[in-house]
Amino acid sequence: MKDNLLWVYLLLFPVTIFAQSDFNVSIPSTHYQVTFPNAIHHEAEISIVYKHLPDTPLTVTMSSSSPGRYAIHHFGKNVYNVKAFNGENEPLNITRIEPESWQITKHEGTVKVQYTLFANRADGTYAKIDDTHAHLNIPATFMWAKGLEQFPITIQFEAPTNSQWKVATQLKATSHPFIFKAPNLAYFMDSPIKLSDYSLREWSVQNPDGKKLNLRLAVTHNTSEKIIDNFAKAVKKVVLEQQAIYGELPNYDFDSYTFICDYRTGIHGDGMEHRNSTMLTSGDNLTYNMAFLMGTVSHEFFHCWNVERLRPASLEPFDFEGANMCNELWFAEGFTSYYDDLVLCRAGIHTLDDYTAKLTTELNYVLNQPATGLYSAVDMSQRALFVDAASFMDETNFQNCHTSYYPFGSVIGLALDLQLRSTFNNVTLDDYMHILWQKYGKKEIPFTSQDLENVLAELTKEKGFAESFFDSYIYGTAVNDYKTLLGNVGLLLQKKYPNQPYLNRCVLSFKKEQGFEITSGTVKGSPLYNAGLDIGDIVTSIDGVPLKEVQSLQKILKSHEVGDNIEVSYLHHGISYKANVELAEDYHLEVTTYEQAGQQLSNKIKKMRTDWLSSKISAAQKESLLLDENR
Ligand SMILES: [Zn+2]
Structure with a gap:
């Protein structure tokens, strides 16, 4: 809560504020009440009681965006039956003034707004209600009142009769198991809620300053308690490996962090x-x-440092009715993606082979996207509004103009880590994250791209290196030399199918008696793209041989070599055309270990790989995990 705003409010509405006896300040309050009389058909009944309102019209609204998601979603589409009442439960006039906002112009300080919510998608953005659970992402579920953003909120649930539902949330608990509190709207909106008969595991982790923080794992599942025990053991390892990178867990509000899983x-x-x-x-x-x-x-736990507290300035304040454009998602999401699998490898949950498979997937995608080398990491970050779970009716050309900032940023993190390790003695990306945490995250000072560059200069003690890295790979469009960098840790980046011909980089869907329909946009530089074929065209024959079977295309390609010209017949808007297509070399890359390729690992390379991938947790923590394993 920002105290200064409360004082602005006190100055604006002194009479209402000091009307209570003993000078108790009666600030506006918001109380939500949620029931589920029609859960089987995905409905909740929600009422909101506002008290001590100023003598001005009350506007309530549904959000259009949700923290952590960058696209617009228009949550107002799933609320209806909106009504308003006064303190005596008498109807008040309520008018829809915008598609997602309603207004009550006349009231006497107490207003109850009620509505029905339909919710049938359980994920990180939306809500879902049925007879087994209520999965509530707050912006998708609750209206909020304009002008009351800084004031406290309480919420109360009534679980369906005979249900075994409990509540899992980061909201502040009270002595009542179904009543929770939030200090202000921003916190409330950031606090998803799960009601179900979940399995719970709880443990504490100590920070270097001696403070113990409570970790909660609430899992809604159809598996056994034994599996949940194993899951909890793996989660504990991840928590400790990530704590080791930053040196401490964040000082969670109400001393608790909750994994809400379904x-x-x-x-x-x-x-x-x-x-x-x-x-x-x-x-x-x-x-x-x-x-x-x-x-x-x-990935998500790493965010409790990177994004939630080590936060780009452009994400603050979060706009619940629009979109925050962020230049640093290559770092916020990309570096988090780099660490999610690296940590699993360090924790022994993934093997080295699992990890090289992940590197193969990412590098394949990034290095083969036409947009890589044309647009910067900042450009990719700025497109989040259009690509982060966004949906549109019209087609986009993202296969040619966009590289996702998740893998794009992840491999930039990989390159920076390997470059730091090979160029600067004992300096790693872990050190970089640690300093950023101390300087910005821990103090919750939002950062800019320039701050990220400055800290890299501070870490390496080479301003020129930081400047050149950011100019080349963050603001510029240069691509890191991954082959050389991976060689430093004994990994090979090479073509997976050398000298094999390929025809398409798009989805070809077989249509009986016709051939192969191109059902996704063709990729710039691929043979079909170069020959002028595009989405909707149907390839009917090659070299005069009709494509009547699913296997026919592969059979024909096998008889050719890279550089061969083939004659492709195809239908375009239903009319038959022919094109000469030059077959190119298969573009797929793979990352393998030197050992798999029969190459020796030098001691230097061996040491660098071990430093990079080995567990970073303390001996005492390892001991505690071992005890846990044997239980
Ligand atoms: Zn993320």
Whole structure:
């Protein structure tokens, strides 16, 4: 809460404020009440009681965006049956003044607004209600009042009769298990809520200053308690490995951090960071996919430092009705992506082979995207509004003009880490994150791109290096020399299918009796793109041979070599055309270890790889994990 705003309010509305006896300040209050009488059909009934309102019209609104997600979502589309009442429960006039805002012009200081919410998508952005749970992302669920952003909020739930629902949230608990508090709107909006019969694991982690913080793992699942125990053990390892990078856990509000997980059929795969919690969702089963699901756990937990507290200045204040454009998502999301898998490798949850497979996926994507080398990391970050779970009716050309800032930033993090390790004695990206944490994150001072560059200069004691790195790879469009950098840690980056011909970099969908329809945009520089073919065209024959079977295309390509010209017949708007297409060399890359390639690892390389990938947690912490393992 920003105290100065309360004083502005006191000056503006002195009569209302001091009307109470003993000079108790009656500030406006917001109380939400939530019931689920029609949960099976995904509805909640929500009422909000506002008290001590100033004598001005009250405007309530649904958000259009949600913290951690950068696209616009228009949550107002799923609320209806909006009504207003006074303190005596008599109807008040309420008018929809904008698609997502309603106004009550006349009232006497107490107003109850009520509405029905429909919610049927469980992920990090939306909400879902059914007979098994209520999964509530706050901006997708609750209206809020303009002008009351700085005032405290309480919320109360009534779980369906005979349900075993409990509440998992980062909101401040009270003595009542279904009543919670938030100090202000920004905190409330950042606090997702799960009501279900979840399994809970709790443990504490000590910081170097002696303070113990409470970690909670609330999992809604269809698996066994034994699996949840194993999951908790893996999560504990991740927590400690990440604590080692920054030197400490953040000082969580109310001393607690909550992993809110739902892994069941019908749940959408996602992960969303919040200040003292994360919402982790997937339709995958924890029994079979735990190693995969740990990737999101690691990613979102890393955000409790990087993004939630070590925060780009452009994300503050968060605009719940619009979009915050952020130049630093290559760092906020990209460096977090670099660390999510690195940490799993250090924690022994992923093997070196798992890790090189992840590097293969990322480098394949980034180095083969036409936009890489044309647009900067800042350009990619600025497009988040259009690509982060955004949906549009019209087509985009992202396959040719955009490289996702997640893998793009991740491999920049990889390059910077390997460059620091090989150029500067005993300096690593962990050190960089640690200094940034101390300087900005811990003190919650929002940073700019220039601050990131300055800290790199401070760390390396070479201003020229920092300047050149940022000018080349962050503001500029240069691409790091990944082959050389990976060689420093005994990894090979090479073509996966050398001298193999390829035809397309787009989705070809087989259509019986017709051939292969191009169902995604063709990629610039690929053979079909160069020959003028595009989405919607149907390739009917090659070299006069009709493509009547699914395997026919591969069979024909196998009989050719890189550089061969083939004749492609295709339908474009239903009319038959022919084009000469030159086959190119397969573009796929792969990362392998020197050992797999039969190459020797020098002692220097061996040491550098070990320093990079080995566990960073203390002997005492290892001991405690071991005890836990054997329990
Ligand atoms: Zn993220």
